[in-house]
Every structure is written in C-alpha cells, then in structure tokens.
Amino acid sequence: MLENKQKNLDELTRENRLLHEIIDAISEGVYAANKDGTILIYNQAFEKIEATKRQNMLGKKDVDVYSLPLENLQRMAVLQSKKPLLEQYMTYHLYTGKKVDIVYNSYPFFENGELTAVYSINRDIPSINELLTKVVNCFGQNKSKNRPNGTSFTLDDIVGISPLIKQAIKQARRIAATASTVMIYGETGTGKELFAQGIHNASAYSARPFIAVNCAAIPETLMESLLMGTVKGAFSGAIDAPGLCEQAENGTLFLDEINSLSVHLQAKLLRLLQDKRVRRLGDKTERKINCRIISATNQNLYEATSTGSFRDDLLYRLTPVVLHIPPLRQRAEDIPVLAKEFIARFNDQLGLSINQISPDLLELLSLYKWPGNVRELEHVIESAMSIVENTATEVILEDLPAFLVKRMLSNLSANKSNNTSLAKTPPEQPLVEYLRQCETDLIQNMLQLANGNVSDSARQLGISRQDLHYRLRKLGIKSSTYKTECTK
Numbered sequence: 177m178l179e180n181k182q183k184n185l186d187e188l189t190r191e192n193r194l195l196h197e198i199i200d201a202i203s204e205g206v207y208a209a210n211k212d213g214t215i216l217i218y219n220q221a222f223e224k225i226e227a228t229k230r231q232n233m234l235g236k237k238d239v240d241v242y243s244l245p246l247e248n249l250q251r252m253a254v255l256q257s258k259k260p261l262l263e264q265y266m267t268y269h270l271y272t273g274k275k276v277d278i279v280y281n282s283y284p285f286f287e288n289g290e291l292t293a294v295y296s297i298n299r300d301i302p303s304i305n306e307l308l309t310k311v312v313n314c315f316g317q318n319k320s321k322n323r324p325n326g327t328s329f330t331l332d333d334i335v336g337i338s339p340l341i342k343q344a345i346k347q348a349r350r351i352a353a354t355a356s357t358v359m360i361y362g363e364t365g366t367g368k369e370l371f372a373q374g375i376h377n378a379s380a381y382s383a384r385p386f387i388a389v390n391c392a393a394i395p396e397t398l399m400e401s402l403l404m405g406t407v408k409g410a411f412s413g414a415i416d417a418p419g420l421c422e423q424a425e426n427g428t429l430f431l432d433e434i435n436s437l438s439v440h441l442q443a444k445l446l447r448l449l450q451d452k453r454v455r456r457l458g459d460k461t462e463r464k465i466n467c468r469i470i471s472a473t474n475q476n477l478y479e480a481t482s483t484g485s486f487r488d489d490l491l492y493r494l495t496p497v498v499l500h501i502p503p504l505r506q507r508a509e510d511i512p513v514l515a516k517e518f519i520a521r522f523n524d525q526l527g528l529s530i531n532q533i534s535p536d537l538l539e540l541l542s543l544y545k546w547p548g549n550v551r552e553l554e555h556v557i558e559s560a561m562s563i564v565e566n567t568a569t570e571v572i573l574e575d576l577p578a579f580l581v582k583r584m585l586s587n588l589s590a591n592k593s594n595n596t597s598l599a600k601t602p603p604e605q606p607l608v609e610y611l612r613q614c615e616t617d618l619i620q621n622m623l624q625l626a627n628g629n630v631s632d633s634a635r636q637l638g639i640s641r642q643d644l645h646y647r648l649r650k651l652g653i654k655s656s657t658y659k660t661e662c663t664k
Contacts, residue, residue: 199217199219200219200220200221202219202221203221204221204298204299205219205221205222205225205226205278205297205298205299205300206218206221206222206295206296206297207219207222207295207296207298208285208293208294208295208296209238209251209293209294209295210292211251211255211291211292211293212237213237213238213239213249213251214235214236214237215233215234215235215236215237215238215241216234217295218230218233218234222298224300225276225278225298226270226274226276227270227272227274228270228272228274238251240271241270242268242270242271243268243269243270243271244268248268250264250266250280250282250294250296251282251294253282254282254284254291254294255284255291255294258291259284260281260282260283260284261280261281261282262281263279263281264279264280264281264282265277265278265279266278266279266280267418267422269464273464275425275464275466276300277300277425278298278299278300279298279299280297280298280299281296281297282294282295282296283296325376325377325382325383325384325385325386325427326385326386326387327373327376327386328373329370329373329374329377330373330377330378331345331348331349331352331374331375331377331378332374333370333374334367334370334374335510335514335517336507336510336513336514337509337510337513338502338507338508338509338510338640339640340506340507341502341507341510344371344499344500344501344502345374347499348371348375348378348499349378351375351499352374352375352376352378352379353378353379354497355380356496356497357449357469357470357471357493357494357495357496357497358372358375358468358469358470358471358497358498358499359434359470359471359472359473359477359494359495359497359498359499360372360470360471360472360473360498360499361472361473361498361499361500361501362472362474362501363474363501363503363549364474364549364551365504365548365549365550365551365552366501366503366549366550367501367549367550367551368432368472368474368501369388369430369432369472371499371501372386372388372428372430372432372470372472373386373430375428375499376427376428376430376468376470379428381426381427381428381468384424384425384427384428385425385426385427385428386424386427386428386430387423387424387427387428387429387430387467388432389402389403389420389429389430389431389432390432390433391432391433391434391435391436391437392432392433392436393433396438396440396441399437399438399441400440400444400457401419402419402420403419403420403421403441403444403445404419404421404444404454404455404456404457405417405418405419405454405457405459406419406456406458407456407457407459408458409458418456419454419456421448421454421467422454422463422465424465424468425465425466425467426466426467427467427468428467428468428469429467429468429469429470430470430471431445431469431471431472432471432472433472433473433474434471434472434473434477434494435473435474435475435477435480435485435486439484439485439486439487442486442490443487443490446487446489446490446493448465449469449490449493449494450493452464452465452466453465471494477491477495478491503546503549504546504549504550504553505545505546505638506638507638507639508542508638508639508643509639509640509642509643511542511546511553512533512538512541512542514550514553514554515533515538515541515557518553518557518558519531519533519557519561522557522558522561523561526561527566528561528564528566528568529568529569530561530564530568530569530570530571531569531570532570532571533570533571534570534572534573536572536611537560537571537572537573537575537576539611539612539615540573540581540584540585540611541553541556543611543614543615544584544587545587556576556580557571559576559577559580560575560576561575563575563577612651615647615651616651616653618637619633619637619644619647619648619651619653620653620658622637623653623655623658624658627658627659628655628656628657628658628659629655629659630644630645630648630655633655
C-alpha cells in the first residue's frame with residue numbers, strides 16, 4: 177500500500193516537473209493567480225515580455241506588482257463573468273516602470289464547481305511584429321511593400337547613381353545606427369518620407385511601429401488630440417485612445433511638414449521631447465513614452481525662427497542630426513535610372529512591355545529642371561505610359577500629353593532667356609535639334625564662364641564631372657578651346 181502511494185507521488189512529481197518544463201518551453205507568456213490575486217505560475221516567456229524575474233513575482237499579489245486599478249485586472253474581469261476573455265488587448269506598467277503591450281486570453285479554473293484561480297496566455301505585440309518581419313525576410317522579400325511595422329521602403333529601395341544621392345544614402349545609414357532625433361530637409365517631391373522609412377528600417381527600432389503624420393494635413397483643433405491621445409469625457413464624443421506618440425512606442429514617429437505646426441503645438445512638442453512624457457487630453461496623469469522622432473521640412477526653419485513662426489528652442493531639439501536630400505536638378509545622371517525604374521513599375525501596373533525611352537524624350541527629361549523633383553518625374557512617366565499602345569516597346573516624345581511638353585519647353589526657354597550668350601533657335605527647328613542646341617549653348621556658356629574648367633562647370637550645371645565629359649564627347653565640344661580663348 178505504502179509502495180503504491182509512493183509510486184503515485186513519484187508519478188505526480190514527475191508529471192508536475194514535465195508540465196512546468198513544457199510551460200517554460202512555449203513562446204507565449206503563461207500566468208496564473210489564485211482568486212485572491214496570489215501569483216502561482218509565471219513562465220520564462222513572460223519573464224522576457226515583462227523584463228523581470230519569476231522570483232520577484234511568484235507568491236506576490238497582482239495588485240502589488242501591476243500599476244493597474246483593481247477593476248482593470250484580468251483576474252477581476254474573469255471572476256465577475258466566470259467566462260474566458262479572448263483576444264483582449266492591454267497596455268500596462270509593471271512595478272519596475274516597464275511598459276508592456278500584450279494580447280491575452282484569460283480563463284477561469286474551477287475546482288469542485290468553484291472558481292478558484294485564473295490563468296492567461298499572453299502574446300507580446302512587439303514580438304509578434306518581430307516574428308512577422310523575420311518570416312518576411314526568410315522569403316527574401318526585403319523590398320516587399322506594406323511591412324508589418326507600417327512602412328513600405330528601405331534604404332535599398334532608393335534609386336540613384338549620382339554622388340549626391342549615394343552620399344545621402346550613406347549618411348542615412350550612419351544616422352540609422354544612432355538613436356538621435358533627425359530632421360530631414362529637402363524640396364517637395366525629393367522623397368523625404370522614403371528616407372525616413374529607410375532610416376527606421378535600418379535602425380534598432382525596425383521591428384516596432386513607424387507612425388507618420390503630415391502636420392499640414394491635420395487641422396490644429398484635431399492635431400493635439402491626435403498627437404497626445406484622449407481620455408473618455410475630455411470633450412463630447414471623446415474616448416480612451418492613445419495618441420500617435422504612444423502608438424509609436426519603441427518605434428519611430430515621423431512628423432512631415434513640421435513647419436506647418438502651430439506655435440501652440442510646438443510648445444507641446446518641445447515639452448514632450450524634453451520630458452519623454454505625454455498627457456492625454458482630459459487626463460490628470462502623464463505617461464512615459466519612448467519613441468524616436470524624425471521630422472521633415474521643405475522650408476528653411478532657421479529663417480522661420482527669425483520671423484517668430486517657428487520656435488528656436490524646438491528647432492535645436494529637432495536638429496541634433498540634419499539630413500539634406502538634394503533636388504533632382506542637381507543630379508541629372510539619376511534621371512535615366514529613375515525613369516527606367518518607373519517604367520518597370522508601371523509596366524506591372526498597366527500590363528505593358530516598355531523596355532526603353534526614345535533619345536529625344538530622354539534628352540528632354542535630362543534638360544528639364546524638375547521643380548517637382550522625383551515625384552514630378554514619376555507622374556510624367558505615368559502620363560506617357562497611360563496612353564501608349566498595348567504593343568508598344570518604347571516610350572516616345574509624342575506619348576507625352578501636349579500640355580506637359582509645352583510646360584517643359586517653357587521651362588527650357590526660360591532658362592535659355594536667362595543666359596544672354598545662348599543662340600536663338602528658329603521656330604521651325606525640329607525638337608531634337610532644338611534640345612541639342614539648348615544643351616550645347618548652355619555648356620559652352622558655362623565653360624566660358626569657368627575658363628574651361630570642367631569640374632567647376634559641372635558643379636554649376638548640377639551634374640557630375642563624368643556626366644559632363646560624356647556630354648562634351650557627344651556634342652563635340654572641347655573644353656581646351658575655352659581655356660585657350662580665355663588666356664589669349
């Protein structure tokens with residue numbers, strides 16, 4: 177009899193050890209507490225999620241270790257309903273100050289018909305995102321769109337061969353390795369958000385959310401509640417909702433067109449950057465936040481501070497690191513590469529098989545100054561490809577809408593009229609010859625001004641030295657001629 181009891185005890189002990197080992201091996205956090213709140217089970221996965229040790233949790237009361245009102249504890253909700261709570265989202269703070277975001281399933285445990293304990297299976301939201309990112313990478317979709325973290329681009333998606341764009345990408349990679357606040361400066365259409373997403377995806381924050389907001393697109397009356405969040409009753413119709421700063425926890429908050437932010441909201445943002453705390457509208461308590469701020473502007477904010485439209489103390493907080501995105505007119509060698517990239521993209525979207533651009537169209541694209549930068553080039557290519565024949569293999573000048581050609585030629589004419597030494601072109605001259613003559617006159621005039629110095633001429637023209645040498649050979653221009661003329 178005693179032997180049988182000992183055998184049964186040994187088997188129960190073995191099963192208990194086996195169950196605890198299984199519980200520790202699973203990836204979800206497992207937690208159980210008596211109905212009075214005494215913590216009974218706390219596995220290794222939950223240690224990682226809450227960044228603590230089980231010896232600091234087991235045997236303690238849940239009200240002592242979690243910064244939650246009694247009525248908000250999972251245990252109380254299950255004790256009252258006596259039913260499971262499935263796929264519930266919760267954000268809370270541990271006694272250590274650690275903020276935790278989980279999705280949980282909680283279940284009642286009955287003994288002899290009496291509810292005596294509550295247990296839950298918990299999944300860490302950042303870990304879920306991280307796992308999804310790893311799965312995507314395993315399938316080799318490094319350039320896939322709509323990533324789990326809310327982005328579409330990486331720095332590898334940025335197209336360009338010019339020294340200027342390569343330098344900008346190189347700087348962005350260095351910036352990504354830091355936790356510094358970043359200001360991205362560039363004209364409209366240069367791809368500032370693309371760089372912001374690329375920096376996020378190359379950083380330690382990549383598995384966490386990338387939250388973007390255009391400050392110019394949101395009315396001031398809504399912007400504060402959008403950034404800071406709200407609590408129920410703060411105003412008519414208000415609900416408990418985290419702001420963008422909280423939604424970007426451990427990730428990146430991207431504030432585009434930051435220059436459009438009102439002075440009132442600039443003061444709020446300044447305090448947020450200084451204190452790393454946010455107070456929801458209508459709330460009495462502040463919440464800790466931890467997110468990286470990347471902002472972007474197409475205006476010179478240093479000039480804005482002199483007029484009082486932008487706070488200088490906020491500007492200094494936003495600009496420990498500044499990344500400048502060069503305009504397209506300063507990197508003409510990128511135009512053919514970008515055009516080819518857009519053609520490939522619209523081939524997929526429109527079911528076409530375009531594989532090249534006609535020389536006269538490429539010449540026009542290369543000479544145009546692109547006030548709308550890369551975005552404008554993309555729209556021009558889309559306009560041309562939207563009207564080509566289904567069987568076409570080449571985009572030609574005639575595929576561009578007439579108003580676009582007129583606008584681009586007007587731009588070239590304006591540039592030409594500003595240069596007094598450019599030769600006049602007869603109205604009946606073919607377009608290809610007209611464009612060639614524009615390019616020839618412009619380069620010759622610049623060589624004259626630079627005393628035949630190719631490097632200086634290339635810099636003034638906004639192209640690389642190699643690109644200018646190519647154009648000199650194509651047009652039959654000798655830079656030495658202008659050195660001789662200037663030294664006679």
